Amino acid sequence: MEFSECELGDKRRTQRLISTAAKTLAWPDGSSTKQTETWADCKALYRLMDCDDVSFQAITTPHYERTRRNGDAGSVRLILNDTTEINYGGKRRAKGLGPVGRNTGRGFFLHSALMRDPDSKQVIGLAGQELLYRPKKKKPGAKNARRRDPQREQAVWGRLIDQVGSPPPGATWLHVCDRGADDYEVFCRAYRQGCGWVIRACRLNRQVISPTGERITLKEHLAAQPVRGLQTLDVPATAKRSARTAQLELRFAPLSLPQPKVTNAWIREHAPGEPLAMWAVELLEVHPPTEKERVRWVLLTSQPVETVEQAQQIVDYYAQRWAIEEYHKALKTGCQVEARYYREAERLERITGLLSIVAVQLLRLRNLADEQPDAIAADVAPKKWVETIAKVRQGKSPRSPRLDATTMTLADFIKHLGGLGGHLGRKCDGRPGWQTLWCGLEKLLLILRGCDLAEKKCG
Structure with a gap:
């Protein structure tokens, strides 16, 4: 079902991909030699991964299209966006890999959009993905000049939103992202595609427009709002802190986001003529152990937030973003994507595309057992x-x-x-x-x- 619609230039390649996927699912964390078991099958897999017609996108696109067709009028779907690094280690000699991590490892980045039903918590599938390579040397120039660069790493958030596209008529798609997506261009691209968003704010000192027309920082705007409710959050223990139950204040307010002073060619061509209207929801810890450990969520959303129940719904949507982290665990720990020993980056891309879909099936089964x-x-x-x-x-x-x-x-x-x-x-x-x-x-x-x-x- 997942791979029969792949267009690989020859039906025999599609059949080989299907049989390879079945063997991969039977031994998700095994090497290619262990999964194929015979030299003939292993050699056929190597030839498949070395074929120009068998690209990452050719393997994964039918799955994306099937995922996007899910849902009908009135349905709500969360599209959880995040980037993970596929790091093969600093000593790998595979051709074409780029720097990852603190530029000490070699590999590439995988930006994924995982679709989920917010009510049943069911993982539906991947709505889109993009492979990203970091250049070996950063381009010189001022910080504002780098923001105008269409090839900057942060631009992948907006490109993936365009790849996912628009929802079916009557359906609601909400892109749920962490602070890496707090960018005016990202909001514009989601707005143009007819999608909503729940994005955690990164810069609280940014200028926003209040309902009265006053230009003020986001932090000051939220501080001026009354407390609308209290709720608790269990903060897990880490190596540097002990577990605790935090008490949080809930605030929310409407605002408008103006076009920034530093723009790029895409924003100048496609930005709406008026500020983007949205809402902000804040959860702020009342009595933190230290100011550094204070829990603070500021969520920017396109959804109307006029009641406490609507604010709590937005918080719940963002809390479900953790499912994309579980997907990354399934891909890396379960399928051992970083333990593949191919000699060229293109071959590693192709096996990553295959394992990306296998990881969805494994994650779906375990999530169903939880929910x-x-x-x-x-x-x-x-x-x-x-x-x-x-x-x-x-x-x-x-x-x-x-x-x-x-x-x-x-x-x-x-x-x-x-x-x-x-x-x-x-x-x-x-x-x-x-x-x-x-x-x-x-x-x-x-x-x-x-x-x-x-x-x-x-x-």
């Missing part, structure tokens, strides 16, 4: 997987509950899948992690392979 634990597993996962798990994980003790494939829930399925990978399932163990699930999936698919061979009759 809909009582759903029947056979309605989501392949029926044969569920039946095999029920037989393999059947309790040896008479006191162990009997597993029924027809009634097994998705939460139980994920629990037993993790058990195959070594998860003990004690109360203190939490849920199975990515690597444990991949080990369990690998073992399950090997069992299924053995069952298929046992069912075949000779002669």
Whole structure:
């Protein structure tokens, strides 16, 4: 379903891509040699990854188009945007890679737009992606001159919004981004595409226009607003701080964003003739341990925020942005995208495109177990997987509950899948992690392979 519509110049290449994807899903974190198992299949994969017609976009575009068709009139979809670096290490000699990290590693950046249903929390798929290479040397010039450069790294946020395009008639798409997207051009591109946005503000000292027409900084504008409510937030512990429960004040206000003084050619050609109208929602910690540790979210959104409930809805939308971080974990930890040893950047791009879609399927399965634990597993996962798990994980003790494939829930399925990978399932163990699930999936698919061979009759 995911790869049959790929236009690779030859049907045989499409069939090879489909079979490769099936083997990759069977062993997501394995190398190409382990996934193919034979020299003939491995050589065919290498030839496929070396073909000019098999590009990153050719592999992934049908998936993007299928994702964008999801939803109907009245539906709301979150498009979670973020960039991650694909770092192959500083000693890799693959041709064409660029600097990443603090310019000590070699690789490229992957900017992704993950579509999600905000109500069911279901991951629908990728609405678009772009590969980005950092130049080896920064262009000289003043800071304002770099802002005018259409090839600057920050411009990828706007380009991806244009790649995703406009929503279907009657549907609402909201681009949810972190502070890297706080840029006037990004707001303009979303506005032109008919999309909304929830973007965390990066610069609180920027000039905005209040409803009374006064030009004031965003920080001063929010400070002048009354507190509309209080809510708590559990702040997790880190190496430098202990866990705590923070009490936050909620404020919100309308504003207009004028065109900045420093612009570029695109803004001068496409910017609307009047300031962009939007709302700001702020969550500010009341009594932080130190000023440096204070929790502060300032969210800029195109959605109207006139009540506390609407403000809390915007906060919930932004909190769901964490799903894109989970996707990056699935791609890097689960699929081991950074452990591929191809000798050219183009080949690494192609295998990254394949693994990007595989990672979506794995993330979708685990997210469904979190958000809909009582759903029947056979309605989501392949029926044969569920039946095999029920037989393999059947309790040896008479006191162990009997597993029924027809009634097994998705939460139980994920629990037993993790058990195959070594998860003990004690109360203190939490849920199975990515690597444990991949080990369990690998073992399950090997069992299924053995069952298929046992069912075949000779002669």
